[in-house]
Amino acid sequence: MSLVNCKGLSKSYGDKKALSQVDITLNAGSPIALVGPNGAGKTTLFSLLCGYITPSSGEVSLLGHKPGSAELLGRIASLPQDASLDPNLDVLTQLTFFGTLQGYNRKNAQAEAIRVLNLVDLADSAKQKPRALSHGMAKRVAIAQALMGSPELVLLDEPTAGLDPANAKKIRELVKSLAGTTTFIISSHNLDELEKLCDQVLYLEHGQLRQSVSMAESQHDDYITLTMQGCESASLIEAVLKLADISSIEERQANQFLIKHNSAESYAIEISLLTLFKERNWQYKAILKGRTLEEKLFS
Template sequence: MLISCQNLSKKYGNKLALNQVSLSLQAGAPIALVGPNGAGKTTLFSLLCGYILPSSGTLSILGHAPGSKALFGQVAALPQDAQLDPSLSIISQLSLFAQLQGYNAKQAKQESLRVLGLVDLVHVADQKPQSLSHGMSKRVSIAQALIGSPKIVLLDEPTAGLDPANAKAIRELVQQQSGHTTFIISSHNLDELEKLCDQVLYLDQGELGQSVSIQDELNDDYLTLSMQHCDAVLFDQVVSAIGGIKSVENKQSNEYVIHYDQTVAKQLEVTLFSLFEQHNWQYKALIKGRTLEDKLFS
């Protein structure tokens, strides 16, 4: 068991930031934590790191209390607003953090170069943070979180404000490291989380609202279809008339969620493509299942 909490609550004065949250998480694929601002995501991260104590309830990580000596080097976190020291070189800062984890000076430098290699930034090791772009600084911060190969890494908005190239590099890094590190990622970018994560936890007003498995969704009887152009009224009519179709919902402009019976699963896509050709319609994407946005908010 990676993380287990039962009836976890946290109060700040009269404000209840977390309310009776219970969950169990297994090690493995990245886990997403989503919810509106003020939902309690940062509070949950702070509790997991041992920065603060719960008001009530129980919480264990790898079988130990957060902040305990047994978890030293096993849990790392990257806050959204984390900043590098402008007066020190990148290698000096990372080496310092490595030494705080028990490495000697030589080992600390080697470990720092290793994690910089993971984010493809060994060439900036001797530079100071001011010379780096925002995306490069974020990647260095993620490298810092990977020092010592922790078993759990908490990332708060890891790609916020990044250009597409740097965001892609961070997603690829998370995927590469997921074989031995479980990432818990807080983000408002549902499209990105859908690419990275399997399990999605939804917090709202301090309460755990939903827990969705994207992998399980692949077994559900839905298709999400994005059209380049089509006659919306006619599309609904002709697709609804296909045998085995339970419903067709126009969720937003030119995006449709089709619920179907498993008996027609093998032929449904062929039938849809035939209709597109017949009516001269063009599609942009055909996705098995529903989007994360639709699952959470429909």
Template sequence: MNLIHCKQLSKSYNGKPVLDKVDISLVAGAPIALVGPNGAGKTTLFSILCGYIKPSAGEVTILGEPVGSPKLQGLLSALPQDAQLDPDSSIFSQLKLFAELQGMKGKAAKQEAMRVLELVDLVNVAKAKPKSLSHGMSKRVSIAQALIGSPKLVLLDEPTAGLDPANAKKIREIVRDQSERTTFVISSHNLDELEKLCDQVIYLERGQLKQSLSIHTAQDVDYLTLIMKKADMAAVHQALLGLTAITKVSQSANNQFIIEYPTQSDFTLEQQLFSVLAQHQWQYKSIMKGRTLEDTLFASEFEHAT
């Protein structure tokens, strides 16, 4: 059964399409990235999935049920980017209330409030009020709220926007830890972060689905990403083209080369690459197996022919 299924999903405002015949089929598993420029339709898609707004056309199901079905209660949760808690009520009392709204009563609701606080490592602030917390801690409390009832699907809109590195790292850890039992769909502009967390990527642009791909799925071709220090980039490029079994070498503006080659089980190519660098005394900054998410999505925009 599909986790999320959208067929010809469209949404328009005053005749202007925000989502235009989007077809998406997602299954439960590793976190899923939803990316795209501002105005691409990401927030509109989340709003439709949550039942906040209705589509203009098309079909949407979650876990095989139509959006808004009572059967989805407790199975779907969401954290909007600007979600806020009541500043004058304690963290614990609010989480307990949200647990009660999901049907838990008395002791069970209290236990659930403490359980989710423990998941985000904030049991010590249970009696505090949100206005006394830092932005990062408040975001973690909001994620705790989204995890009440152990939902099957959680939609996160810019979960680490504006956070310091320590709190952003903590939120990534929370997502990883919960991914065995919950599928997260994460909308973010931080591609480096999504690359660390996600496997599948959905890319929207101007309301249309432009790409849907898996980052880590094995394919017939593989990549090495080489970032050089100061060197004659034209000479480096030419030398790379001379490596055995190279399919393509692309160069970006920041001394980065993407080497495409047929998937192999040994390290022949890597050995050749290090030999060439040593021969010419070329200093490299990093060598990475594969491509970055940014290069995967936007390679055609910066590549130079090989």
């Protein structure tokens, strides 16, 4: 059974089409990225999956059930980007209340609240009110709320937006640690972050699904992305083009180059590059198999 299945999914607001004929089949597993420009339809898609709104046409199901149905209670969770906590109640009280809404008795709801606070490393803040928390801590509490009941699918809308690097790192590590039991669909503009977290990337534009990119497949194509510490671009390009099995090299941005090769063994190209760098005393920052997510989506 598919985790998410959308067929011809469309949503209109008057004359404006927010989504148009979207077909998606997603299976449980590694985190999935949802990207696209503002107004692309990402929030509308999330709202349809959660059952907050109904489609204008088409079909959508999660774990074989209609969004918002009683059969999905506790199995699906979401965290809107602008989710906020009640400023008048301490963290533990709020999470315990949400647990009771899922059907837990008060004792078990409180135990579940403490469990998820431990997941986000905030058990020591259980008795604090939201005003006493930093922005990053409040975001982690909101994520803890979404994790109550160990849902099978969690939708996260911009989970690290506006966070300092330390808190963003904690959230990435949390998603990675739970990926074996919970599937995350993450909407974000941070392509570098999504590239580290996700195996599949869905790209929406003007309400239509334009691309579905597999990051695992991209690591096995005939490209290498090379990032240098700093070098004279013309000299590097000239030298790399002289190596065996190199088809082309282009500077895509400052000190970052996309190399196309025709070698059956990409590691042979990497060895040639490292040998060249040693001979020329050039310093590199990264050699990446395949193309970056940005390159895959927008080249």
